[in-house]
Amino acid sequence: MKKAIFILMAALAVAACREDELVIPSDTQDTGGNSVGGSIVGMYVLCEGNMGTNKASVDYLDLSGNGSNVVYHRNIYPERNPTEVxxxxxxGNDIKVNGNRMWMVINCSNMVVVATADSCRKVAKIDIPNCRYVTFDGAFAYVSSYVGPVEVGGTEHLGRVYKVDTASYKKVDSVTVGYQPEEMAVLGGKLYVANSGGYLLDHREKTVSVVDLASFTEEGKIEVAPNLHRLRADRHGRLWATSRGDYWTEPSRLFRLTLDAAGTSASVDTLDIPVSDLCIVGDSLYYIGVEWSYETSSNKIGHGIVDVARAEPLASSLTSAPEFSDITLPYGIIVNPEDRDFYVMDAKDYLSSGQLYHFRADGTFEWRVWTGDIPGHAAFVYK
Incomplete structure (x- = not known):
């Protein structure tokens, strides 16, 4: 009899558990830094997670000033979305905040996840194959896609850019660009797309595609350098592109593109600076650089500031703080456009938990915290 009662109670408990949502709490850490106010209330950090582990995660840095100290929340997505299996x-390859929505590009899951910017609650999922980066113009989002599977040296697939309605989250159009397109930038009614050809080991792409937004057709290509990656616009109407080179004889470099009146060709200025990520604030381009060489089997690491107006180095380092030397692999950088304090993401061994470092505008180190696996992308949240 007792055994029967126990079995009945266990069955009822299981049934109750099935109806309840399993909430996985986030992990919280006090950074010890002070909230200073301003229009920025927080910052999301997207951690890539090692490929094949399904461990992409998003962290949140609370900068709202509601508490005396700045608080870091690790892995908030399961807590905010308990029904997501x-x-x-x-x-996780890219994160952007557009209005009251946050867009996260999840590369190997072939999808873009849209969530509320204030609470990280999922509102939509958009299926896009081998998606890479997202940018916005007006009522539309533009997502770059390798199209084909993750396959270095395999079948060649021209990439595409998908046009997505930001109200309905529906794909409304797409355009073919170069091989393995990466970051994009919008200027003067044109969408510029950095083509990497990252899967083409013996003949990498060297171009930036020019897409007319009105007709959503590719108007042409601008030749720059092999294996392009980052692409950003400055306030003077010029583009800044980075090349990862070929990892052997062709080095990683930074390029400034001054467009012609039609926006379909450009003069190119070359800076012999390896840049793996950058952030432009005013006329200052903050950068970090990790350049891998197969010849030496090692990374060359650098950081500094470039004068955007003159296309010249402004500072040979971001900081002289000794804590910066503790960073194993600087993987991402973001700069507060109001106060110019900056954050550097350390990917460590590209496998496990990383760290987020915070420095004041003058380079003074303030704090660091542990993040999810492979932190590399961040976006501010505004009031």
Whole structure:
């Protein structure tokens, strides 16, 4: 009899558990830094997670000033979205805040996840194959896509850019660009797309595609350098592109593109600076650089500031703080456009938990915290 009662109670308990949402709490850490106010109330950090592990995660830095100290919340997505079986997905590759929505590009899960910017609650999922980066113009989002599977040296697939309605979250159009397109920038009614050809080992792409936004057709290509990656616009109407080179004889470099009146060709200025990520604030381009060489089997690491107006180095380092030397692999950088304090993401061994470092505008180190696996992308949240 007792055994029967126990079995009945266990069955009822299981049934109750199935109806309840399993909430996985986030992990919280006090950074010890002070909230200073301003229009920025927080910052999301997207951690890629090692490919194939389904461990992409998003952290949140509370800068609202509601508490005396700045608080860091790790892995908030499961807590805010308890019904999501697979959580966030495999390889978080980009994150942007557009209005009251946050867009996360989950590369190897072939999807873009849209969530509320204030609470990180999922509102939509957009299926896009081998998606890479997202940018916005007006009522539309533009997502770059390798199209084909993750396959270095495999079948060649021209990339595409998908046009997505930001109100309905529906794909409304797409355009073919170069091989393995990466970051994009919008200027003067044109969408510029950095083509990497990252899967083409013996003949990498060297171009930036020019897409007319009105007709959504590719008007042409601007030749720059092999294996392009980052692409940003400055306030003077020029583009800044980075090349990862070929990892052997062709080095990583930074390029400034001054467009012609039609916006379909450009003069190119070359800076012999390896840049893996950058952030432009005013006329200052903050950068970090990790350049891998197969010849030496090692990374060359650098950081500094470039004068955007003159296309010249402004500072050979971001900081002289000794804590910066503790960073193993600087993987991402973001600069507060109001106060110019900056954050550097350390990917460590590209496998496990990383760290987020915070420095004041003068380079003074303030704090660091542990993050999810492979932190590399961040976006501010505004009031």
């Amino acid at each position: 697979k959580e966030l997905g495999d390889v």
